Amino acid sequence: DPLVIEVTTDVNTGGANYVLLADERITVASGVTISTRDIGAGSDSFRDQSQGNSGNLTLEAPRIEVLSGAALLAFADNGFTGGDILLDAHMDDAVDLWTAPLPTGRAEISVTGAIVWGNDVTFRTRVVKDNLLATPGAVSDYVNGIFGGTGIGVIDSFISAQLSDADAAVASLLNNLDAANLPAAVIAEAYTTVEDSYIIASGDARFTSRAETQIVLDPDSQALPVAVALSDTVAITIVDDNQIYTGGDLQVRAIAREDLVLSAGGADSGSDTNLALAISARSSEATARLDGSTYWLPDYDFIPDLFPITTAATGGVTVSSLVEKDITIDARSGGNSDGKGQAVILSYDDTVSDVLVGTTVRTGDADLTIEANTVYERYELNALVDDEPLDDPDNSNTAGIDIYGGMIEGFRSGIGELVGGASVLGGAALVVDNVDTVTTATFESGAFSARTDPDNEVASADTFLNISAKTDLGASVLTANVGTPGGDGLSAGGSAIFSDQSRVTEAQLDFTTIWARPGLDISAELVGSYEAGQETTGSQDLNLAYGRVNTDWTTRAAINGLFSAMHTIDLAAREDVTLVNRQTATTFANNAGGSAGISRINYGSSVLATVSGSAITTDVGGAVAVTALSESIVETIAMRNGNITGDLGQGAASTAILVSSGEVRAEIAGFSDVTAGSLAVAATDRTARQVV
Numbered sequence: 001d002p003l004v005i006e007v008t009t010d011v012n013t014g015g016a017n018y019v020l021l022a023d024e025r026i027t028v029a030s031g032v033t034i035s036t037r038d039i040g041a042g043s044d045s046f047r048d049q050s051q052g053n054s055g056n057l058t059l060e061a062p063r064i065e066v067l068s069g070a071a072l073l074a075f076a077d078n079g080f081t082g083g084d085i086l087l088d089a090h091m092d093d094a095v096d097l098w099t100a101p102l103p104t105g106r107a108e109i110s111v112t113g114a115i116v117w118g119n120d121v122t123f124r125t126r127v128v129k130d131n132l133l134a135t136p137g138a139v140s141d142y143v144n145g146i147f148g149g150t151g152i153g154v155i156d157s158f159i160s161a162q163l164s165d166a167d168a169a170v171a172s173l174l175n176n177l178d179a180a181n182l183p184a185a186v187i188a189e190a191y192t193t194v195e196d197s198y199i200i201a202s203g204d205a206r207f208t209s210r211a212e213t214q215i216v217l218d219p220d221s222q223a224l225p226v227a228v229a230l231s232d233t234v235a236i237t238i239v240d241d242n243q244i245y246t247g248g249d250l251q252v253r254a255i256a257r258e259d260l261v262l263s264a265g266g267a268d269s270g271s272d273t274n275l276a277l278a279i280s281a282r283s284s285e286a287t288a289r290l291d292g293s294t295y296w297l298p299d300y301d302f303i304p305d306l307f308p309i310t311t312a313a314t315g316g317v318t319v320s321s322l323v324e325k326d327i328t329i330d331a332r333s334g335g336n337s338d339g340k341g342q343a344v345i346l347s348y349d350d351t352v353s354d355v356l357v358g359t360t361v362r363t364g365d366a367d368l369t370i371e372a373n374t375v376y377e378r379y380e381l382n383a384l385v386d387d388e389p390l391d392d393p394d395n396s397n398t399a400g401i402d403i404y405g406g407m408i409e410g411f412r413s414g415i416g417e418l419v420g421g422a423s424v425l426g427g428a429a430l431v432v433d434n435v436d437t438v439t440t441a442t443f444e445s446g447a448f449s450a451r452t453d454p455d456n457e458v459a460s461a462d463t464f465l466n467i468s469a470k471t472d473l474g475a476s477v478l479t480a481n482v483g484t485p486g487g488d489g490l491s492a493g494g495s496a497i498f499s500d501q502s503r504v505t506e507a508q509l510d511f512t513t514i515w516a517r518p519g520l521d522i523s524a525e526l527v528g529s530y531e532a533g534q535e536t537t538g539s540q541d542l543n544l545a546y547g548r549v550n551t552d553w554t555t556r557a558a559i560n561g562l563f564s565a566m567h568t569i570d571l572a573a574r575e576d577v578t579l580v581n582r583q584t585a586t587t588f589a590n591n592a593g594g595s596a597g598i599s600r601i602n603y604g605s606s607v608l609a610t611v612s613g614s615a616i617t618t619d620v621g622g623a624v625a626v627t628a629l630s631e632s633i634v635e636t637i638a639m640r641n642g643n644i645t646g647d648l649g650q651g652a653a654s655t656a657i658l659v660s661s662g663e664v665r666a667e668i669a670g671f672s673d674v675t676a677g678s679l680a681v682a683a684t685d686r687t688a689r690q691v692v
Contacts, residue, residue, distance in 0.1 A: 005061070007032055012045060014038055015052045017083070022061035028070045028114075035073040036083050046302045050076040054083035057118065062091045062106070068113030068196075075117045075202065082119035082202050087111075089192075090126040104187040105129040113196045115303075120203040120248075123194065125235075129186040130214035184262075185230040186213045192237045196296070198303055204248040204315070209288075210255040211235040218263040218330075226277045227264040227331075233257065233284040241292035243306055249315035249366075254286040254355075257324040266333035266341050274341035276331040276383075283350045286321040291358040309449075310359045316366035323353040323439075326377045331429075334386045343383040343429045343480075351437040360447040365459055367518075368448050369466045372441040372507075376528065379476035383429040383495075386484050429480040429495040429534075436502045441469040444510035454515035461567060464519040469507040473528025473577060480547075483537035495534040497581075499549040506554070511561035517619060519567045524557040529578035534597070536585040545597035549581045549636075553605040553662075560670075562614040569618060569676075572627045573609040573666075575687075582637040583654070599638035600657040603689075605630065608663070612670030621677035628666040631686040634658065639692070656691045 003024040011018065015038030020026055028034060035045035036055035042048030054076045064087050066072065074083035089107040105127045188211040199205055213231040217224070235254040244250065266276035294310050306312055327349075333341030355372045443465075450459035480495040507524040514520070534545045557573040583599045609628040618624060638654035666683040668674060 007034060011035065012037075013055055015055050017055040017058070019058045020060065024061065025063040025065070026059050026061040027065040028059075028067060028072070030067040031069040033071040033073065035071075037073055037076065038080070045073050046071075046300075049078040050080040051078070053081045054118070056083040056086070058086045058088070060086075060088040060090075062089055062108070064089050064109045066111040066114045066116070070113075071115040071117070073115070073117050074119065075200065076119075084120040084203075085116060085118035085122070087123045088126075089124070089190075092126060092128040104189070106189040106191075108191045109193065110191075111194045111197055115198045115200075115300075117198070117200040119201065121199060121201040121205045121246075123192050123207045125190040125192045125209045125237075127188040127190045127210070128212045128214070129188040131184050131186050131216075131229075184215055184217050184228060186215060187232040188213045189232075189234045190236070191234075194239045195241055195292075197242045198297070198300075199242055199244045200303070201245070202247040204250070205244060205246045205313075206251045206253075207237050207239055208251070208253045208255070209235040209237040210257075212257040212259070214259040216261045218261045224264050225266050225275050226279075227262050228279045229260060229262050230280075231258055231260065231282050231284075233282075235285070236287045237289070238287075239290050241294065241296070242310065243294045243297055243303075244311045244313075245306065246313045246315065248313070250311065250313045250317045252288050252290050252319045254288040254321045255324070256284045256286040256322070256353075257326075258282055258284055259326045260328065262329045264331045264343075266343070274333045276333040276341070276343045277346075278329050278331040278344070279346045280327075280329055281348045282327070284323050284325070285352040286323045286354070287352065288319050288321045288355045289358075290317075290319045290361070291356060293359065308360055308447075309362050312362045313366070314364040316369065317361055317363055318367075318369045318371075319355050319357050320369070321353045321355040321372045321441075323351050323374045324377060325349075325351075325375065325379065327379050327381075329381045330384075331382075332384045332386070334384070334388050341385045343385045345381050345383050345431045345433075347381055347431070347433045349433075349435045349437070351435075351439075353437075353439045355441045357443045358446050360449075362449040362452065363463075365451055365457075365463050367464050367466060368450075369468075370441050370443055371466065371468045372439050372470070374437050374439045374471045376472060376474040376476055379474060381431050381433060381478045383431050383480045384484075385429045385482045388484060429482050431478050431480045431497045431499075431532075433478055433497075433499045433501075435500070437471060437504070439469045439471045439503075439505045441467050441507045442510065443467055443512050444508075445512065447513040447515070448518070449515040450518040451516040457516060459516045459518040459567065461519070464521050465514060467507045467509055467522045468524070469505050470523075470525045470527070471503055471505045473526075473530050476528065476530040478532040479534070480545075481533075481535045481537075483535075495536060495545045495547075497532045497534060497547040497549070499530075499532055501530070501550065502552045504554045504556075506556045506558070508556070508558040508560070509562060510558075514562070514564035514566060517565050517567050520569045520571075522557050522559065522571045524555050524573045526553060526555045526575045526577055529580075531578070531580040531582070533580070534583045534599075536597075545583045545585060545599075547581050547583055547597075547599045548602070549579070549600070550602045551579065551604050553577075554608070555606070556608040556610075558608070559611045559616075560613055562616060565617040565619075566622070567619050568622045569616060569624045570627075571609050571611065571625065573607050573629070574627075575605060575607045575630045575632050577632045579603065579632060580635045580637070582635070584637075584639045597638050598655045598657070599636045601634060601636045601659070603634050603658065603660045603662075605632070605660075605662040605687075607665070609666040609683075611668040611672050611674070613672060614670075615673040616675070618676040623678045624674055624676040624680070626666045626668060626681045628664050628683040629686070630664045630684070633688045633690075634660070635690045635692070637692040658689055658691045660689055
C-alpha cells in the first residue's frame, strides 16, 4: 500500500465499491466529493435520484482526514439500497508489523466541516501496542537497555524519594521519565474527532476509539532483579457541533484497556541485598463526548434542517466510556542462605473514564444511555521474601547492577525504618500502591426528547434516560510476605504496605430539559473488593509489619436544574466494597526475637444522592426515589503469635487501627419542587467496621 493518499479531485464510482488503503495517511481534500451512488446519467451526486444500489465506501489508514467542504456519499433513494461508509484508522502490533517496533502507537480520524451520508456509517479508531518480553533474546535486550544506563537516574531518584514521599516520587517519575527509551514502555493513543459536519445514516452510526496496551515481562527461565514497565493508554471520541440523523441506533464510544504481567526476581544466594524490584506506572483515559450545537452549520437545500435538534435517531442513542484493567505484578526474592532479601513493588495507577452529553438528542421512543465504567478484571500485587529458592533460579545477565550497591544498602535500612525503626532488618517485602481513578457520566446544558413529536406523543413506560457511572474493583489483592508456611524458619525481616486510593464515581444531570415523559434513572456505584495482606512466617530476626491503607472515595448521583416531567425517577448512589488490611505473623525459629506490627485503615468515604434547584413532575402514580446506600465491609486485622522456644523469651505485639470519616446523605434541597405519586428519600449506612 502507498504511504500517503491524497484525494484532490471528485470521485464517482457509479454504484461500485470504493476502497482506499494507505500505510500512513489518507486525506480527502477540501471541497472534494467521493460518491459511490448510481445516478445513471445524472451529474449531481447530492440531488439526483438513484438508478441502482450504491457501493460501499472504505478508507483505511492509521490517520484519516476529511477536510472542510468534503463529502462522502453512499446513500440511495428511489427504492434502492445505500452503501456502508467505513473509516478505519488502526495501528495494531499484531497486524501492522512495520510500526510494531515503535514504542508509541497513534491512530486518528478527523472529520471537520464535511458531509457523510450512507447506510451504516462507522468511524473506528483502533490502537494495540504490546511489548512481550518473554523469550531469552527479548530479555537480553531488556537487560542491556536497563543496565546500560537507560532510565537509571530516574529510577534511583524515584526509589530514594519513595521512602519519604510516595506520591511526589511517582509524580516525579512520570514527569521525568523518557518513555521512548525505556525497554518496556508502550503508549497507545486512539482519537476520533467529528466536528461541524452532517452525518446521515439510514442505518446505524457508530463512532468508536479503542486503545490497548499489553506488557508481559515475565521470563520463564530467568529472574530479573529490576523490572520496570510504563504504559499510557488513551482513547478519545469527540463528536461536537454536528447534525446527526440515523434510521437506526447511534453509538459514541471510547474504550481503553491495560494488560500487564510484570515479574521481578532476586536469586543471589550470596547477596545480603538480593533485590527484586518491580516498578509500574500506568495511565489510562477513555473519554466520549456528544456535544455542541448546529447553529453555525451551513444550510443545504438537500439536507433537512433539524435545528435545534442536533442528534436525531430512530433507534436508541448510547454514549459510553470504558476503562478495563488486567494487572499482575510480582516481586520475589529467594534462595539466600540467610533468608535475606528485598522484594519491592512500586505501583502507580492513574485512570479517567469520562462521558459527557451536552447537546439536544431525540429518539423514536428509545433510550438515551450515558454510561462511564472503570473495571478491574484483575489487580494483583504480590511481594515475597523467602529462604526457599525461586522457581526460576538463574539471574539474568545484570552487568552494571553494581550501581545499585550503595543505594540498596540505604534502601534496606530505609525500609526498616518504615516498618518500625528496626535497622536490623535482613529482608523486607514492600508494596506501594498509589491509585487515582475518576469515573464520571454527565448530561449537562442539553435536552432529550424521547419522541419525534413531544408535544403530542408520550414515551412508552419502558423508555428511559439512563445516566450511570460505575467503578468495579473486582477482587483486588495486595500481599507483602516474608517466609512461607512450613518453611525452615530462615527467612529474615519484615513487611510494609502503603496504599493510597482516590476514587471518584459520579453520575449527574445538570440544567437539562426532558420532553415526552421518559423514565429517568441515574446511578453511581463503587463495588468490588480490595484486600491488603501481610504474612510473616518463620523469621529469625524481629519481624516487623506496617500496613496502611488510605481511602478518599466519593460516590455521587445528582440532579441539578431540572424542570421537566418524567414517567418515574430513580436517583441512587451506592457503595458496596469489601476493604481489608490484614496482618499475621508466626515466629518459630529457636533464635527468633519476636514479632510486632501495626495495621491501619484510614477510611474516607462519601456516598451522596442529591436533588437541587429543580422542579420535577411525574405521571399520576409515578414514583420518585432518592437513595444513598453504603453497605461496605471495612476490616483492619493485626494478629501475632509469640511463644517460648528453648531458653529465649519471645514477645509479640500488635496494633489494629481504623479511622472512619465521611457521610452517607440523600436530600432534596435548593428550592426544589417535586410532584409525584410517591416520594422516597433515604440515606442508609450499613457499613460494617471491624477491628481485630
